[in-house]
Amino acid sequence: MQNNGTRSLHYIAGFVFSFLFFCASSALFNYFVDPFGIFGRNQVGYYFESEREVKEGLGRRYGYDGLIMGSSKVGYIAVSKIEGLHVLNAAWDNAFPEEMYYYIKDVEPKVSFIAIGLDFYMFNARYPLVEQSEFTPTLSKYLPYVVSFDIFRQSIEAIYKNYRARKINYLPQGEKNKWQEMLEDQKNSQFDYSGIEPFLSNNRYRDFSFSQERIEVLQKIKELCEERGIRLYFWVNPYHARGHAVIEKFKLRDEWDRFIIVLTKVTPNLVNLNEEQYRLRGRESYWSYDFIHYYPETGKRFLEEFVLKNEIKEKN
């Protein structure tokens, strides 16, 4: 019969062995499946809604000519269809300028240009500044990625979804996989405004006051890009006429005008796609249930024609 002293040493040995065994198994599995593409080994596709993680992985691992950033509107842009440029769509839902700054600073994407699509809501001071720690760059270190129960679970899920041929959420260049939905949406001839107006009134534009701090963040992004020799473009995402009607309804036209004026001061080369010459009015360019998100193709057209003309010319 062993005494407690010897048994406790066996206990410790068992503990250490078991812990290391499970860590190593999880690490190997996550490394080979690589659900967020951190190691460039992902073969199964990107299935997860965790945009910030997916975009971080893509930005960190691969080289591109450039990347585009912004909110979900930018996330829809079909960068894979842009001819002559290899562009990463590094946009995510509800993005704020400070998050883009953290991304550029920490992920250090290997690009020669960055184009950022801005939105009015991003400058609503009601939304507090996102702290660096809240941006959760969890994938910036390999250890938390490979020794992670969550990633392990997602690796299994990704394999399963791939096996069942489920729709992937993001295409390899980071754009949202919305092609199927777009074809279905195009069958509707009318807009349905019922959902989007309450969303804007309860969230985006409620208690709007202009955030000067975020303008300063744009300045920081500019300086960072200059430091790294990256060409920087800013544009303001186009709203459908109906979107502008909502801005009028909330009596925010003055704030909107101020937003454009201040932005133009920071970035004289700003392209405001809400100006008359760019504006699209037809149903064919926007989702039927949503007049602020344009179709992947529409976004790509805007980007090519009005923002990236130089880059395309330069590359060709």
Place this chain on the structure above:
Amino acid sequence: MLFHSQEFLFYFLPLVLVIFYLFKATRLDAISLYFLITASLFFYAYWKVEYLLLLLSSILINYLLGGWLCKRPDKKAMISGVVFNLLLLGYFKYLTFSVNTFNYLTDSNFISPEVILPLAISFFTFQQIAYLVDAYQQKISNHNIRDYFLFVSFFPQLIAGPIVHHHEMLPQFKKESSRKEWGMNMAVGLTLLSMGLFKKAILADSVAPYSDEVFNMAESGETVTMLAAWSGLLAFSFQIYFDFSAYSDMALGIARMFGIKLPVNFYSPYKAKSISEFWSQWHMTLSRFLKEYLYIPLGGNRSGHLRTFLNLFITMFLGGLWHGASWTFVVWGVMHGVFLIIFHASKTLGLRVFDIFPKFFQNTLRCGLTMFAVMNTWVFFRADSFSSALALLQGMYGFNGLVLPEKYMLFNFFSLLPVTFHSVPGFFGLKQLMLLAALGGVIWFMPNTIQMIGKFDAALEGDLKPLKNQIWQPKLSYGIAMGFIFFIGVSLLWKVEEFVYFQF
């Protein structure tokens, strides 16, 4: 540094353990204690190096005062020491709160300086007040600077307790442990650490989003319906339970790895059958401090019922304020005070409402009633403001109607009730209910960690209510199982939230 952070678990703790035991192995026991003090100060400074000076000054001044009181038990000196500690706490913790309250009451507009609350100030202040009082009462036999520094700064208990007594700690610093004890200490310590990490990462944080959602809704002025309010509140009740239980386990485990046993701080409080029992099982060392250094000096129960009730009220009022510089915490404390008064009054009057039921139901009803009372107090503990607490209470007690998700229309039973059916924001359906049921099962039907460790003594007092059969054993198979549990905890710790009690 947080117990569940990568820096702590993978760098700080292993390194400190290795160096500590290297000193021990080479018979440099005294140096090992100095090293432990240095490591503890580094642990504290890692958060904000500026406040290290505050901690050091506080320890040094109290050490000198303690020495004075050991030699000359002067009441004035003791009171000055207590006042000094309270002023320090008052400045850092309550200045902004006091100025804001004053501004509110007098409609004035004084601006208070921006003060960052130093980590652990509430804990190390109380611990040192107790030391000064005990020094005055000549209860301290060996007052020396090394042991005093370690007693206050010992990192496993520095940040969020347990609030330890000098007589519990100082003798242990002197004790030499054998190789056999080393193995057992590590085995028990690793088990407690793993269990704590698992509770935090899997149990506490899994329900946090549900409670956050409902409390955020209440804070932003959205209507919270009955089902969402109760399910969100239950989620918070479970979250704080597992959060504090996890922290307590980890503190005990980490200290144990250094051969030090800490006192029990958490012992299945939701199994309590009265509010008084709840306070003898929840944050037990704080309850002990409040009892010994506030309630008893106020007169305790020695001067008649009314005075006892007043003393209880004052104690809980201040206990609430200790938790946070906000009136919501005060209301939380006051509610507990009132419940304690009701409990003691009913005991005094000999009211035995539950005695008509069979024994099993009596206990279940008592436990249920205690839980109900405690849950109501959590509303004020968790809410960011009075308005959100009241908004939640409004939802809980049906002022916003009883609304159920549409899919529940299928059950005919509900159509008999005054219920409306539409979407219920803040309520996440069967997934949430199943999770809450599972956690409830763990709380009410499983033994706690101290009972599991049983005769191998997880804490200083051993096990308070031992089970018939020993569950945990220091065996290979248990080591393998616990290593897996530790892996699960570690693999989730990258996104784990801060411990609730760290803010105090």
